[in-house]
Amino acid sequence: DAGVTQSPTHLIKTRxxxxxxxxxxxxxxxxxxWYQQALGQGPQFIFQxxxxxxxxxxxFPDRFxxxxxxxxxxxxxxxxxxxxxxxxxxxASSLGPAGRQETQYFGPGTxxxxx
Amino acid sequence: GDSVTQMEGPVTLSExxxxxxxxxxxxxxxxxxxxxxxxxxxxxxxxxxxTKADDKGSNKGFEATYRKETTSFHLEKGSVxxxxxxxxxxALRLGTGTASKLTFGTGxxxxxxx
Numbered sequence: 001d002a003g004v005t006q007s008p009t010h011l012i013k014t015r016x017x018x019x020x021x022x023x024x025x026x027x028x029x030x031x032x033x034w035y036q037q038a039l040g041q042g043p044q045f046i047f048q049x050x051x052x053x054x055x056x057x058x059x060f061p062d063r064f065x066x067x068x069x070x071x072x073x074x075x076x077x078x079x080x081x082x083x084x085x086x087x088x089x090x091x092a093s094s095l096g097p098a099g100r101q102e103t104q105y106f107g108p109g110t111x112x113x114x115x
Numbered sequence: 116g117d118s119v120t121q122m123e124g125p126v127t128l129s130e131x132x133x134x135x136x137x138x139x140x141x142x143x144x145x146x147x148x149x150x151x152x153x154x155x156x157x158x159x160x161x162x163x164x165x166t167k168a169d170d171k172g173s174n175k176g177f178e179a180t181y182r183k184e185t186t187s188f189h190l191e192k193g194s195v196x197x198x199x200x201x202x203x204x205x206a207l208r209l210g211t212g213t214a215s216k217l218t219f220g221t222g223x224x225x226x227x228x229x
Contacts, residue, residue, distance in 0.1 A: 004158075033216065042119075042204050042219030043159070056216055090158055094215070102215055106151070106159040 002027055004093050004107035012113045013081050021076040021110045025093030031055075032074040033104060034066060035090040043090055049074050050096045078112075086114045117142045119205050121220035128227050134192040136223045138179075138205035141186065146207035148172075148181050148188040149217065153202045162190075162203070195227045 005024045013019050025032050031050045035043035045058035049068035068074045072093075078085055088111050092104035122137040140146065147166045151159040163172030168183035177192045188205060205220045 035217075040221075042206075042221045043217070045216040045218070048216060058216065092159075092217075103161055103164065104215075104217060105161065108158040 004091055004105055006089075006091050006107040006110050008110060009108070010111045010113075012115065014115050015081055015083060017081050017114075018077065018079045019081060019112060021078075021089050021091075021112070022073065023076070023091030023093075023107060024073045025091075026105050029093035029095050029105070030072050031094045031096040032068060032072065033092045033094070034074070034076045035092065036060070037088040037090055037109070039087070046076070081114045083114050086112060088112075117146070117207060117209060117218050119207055119218055119220035121203075121205050121223050124202075124222070124224035126223060126225050128195055128225070130197055130227055130229055131194045132227075134190070134195045134199075134225065136190040136203055136205075136225070138188045138190065138220060139186050140188065140205075140207050142207055142209060144209050145183075146209050148179070149206040149208065150177070150179055150188070150190050151204045151206060151219075153204065153222070155201070159204065195225070197227045197229060200225055200227045 007022045033048040034046040037043040047057045048055050052068045063079045065077045088109040090109045091107045094104045118141045120139050149164045150162040152162045163174040165172040165181035171180045179190045202222045202224045204222045206217045
């Protein structure tokens with residue numbers, strides 16, 4: 001049973017560029033959440049997708065956007081990158097309101113470095 | 116707003132020592148509480164959880180009890196091993212289903228030596 005997978009594992013970009021990160025949820029899961037983990041900090045919630053819609057959003061600017069596909073996989077897009085966007089980006093999947101199992105399972109993350 | 120406060124690290128222990136990592140929370144409702152563990156270079160793994168007051172979560176020798184009266188969820192283990200060295204995150208979740216973001220503490224690094 002495949003867990004949550006993310007790609008790429010590492011990424012280097014320069015300021016002002018745009019980046020797309022990808023996530024495939026755990027088999028059977030339909031809800032995807034994205035978190036940003038700065039070095040030495042706990043993860044911060046970016047947003048959550050269910051049924052291809054953004055359902056909840058944390059305190060992140062509009063430069064951060066996302067998408068969920070019919071197969072439940074998801075993308076996180078960040079425009080106009082800033083040095084402060086350097087972080088580990090974590091994807092978590094869970095089963096939405098139709099199921100009882102709401103524990104979020106995390107992927108290994110994508111480490112983004114902005115130069 | 117909702118928040119989680121964890122004890123500062125790093126915590127350094129000898130193998131077989133007793134572990135306590137303190138966690139307290141502030142929440143407007145009745146949250147579910149979680150401990151996640153992050154090994155070097157990896158994502159987060161769920162260690163244990165509790166969904167209501169007085170529940171005890173346990174896994175791999177770790178345990179934590181949801182104390183509503185002290186708004187705490189301290190992590191304990193009776194005898195740590197070198198392989199327990201990692202960063203431990205306490206987290207809360209309010210709401211269910213699609214309104215269920217996790218709010219994390221800043222993490223506590225545990226180092227266990229022989």
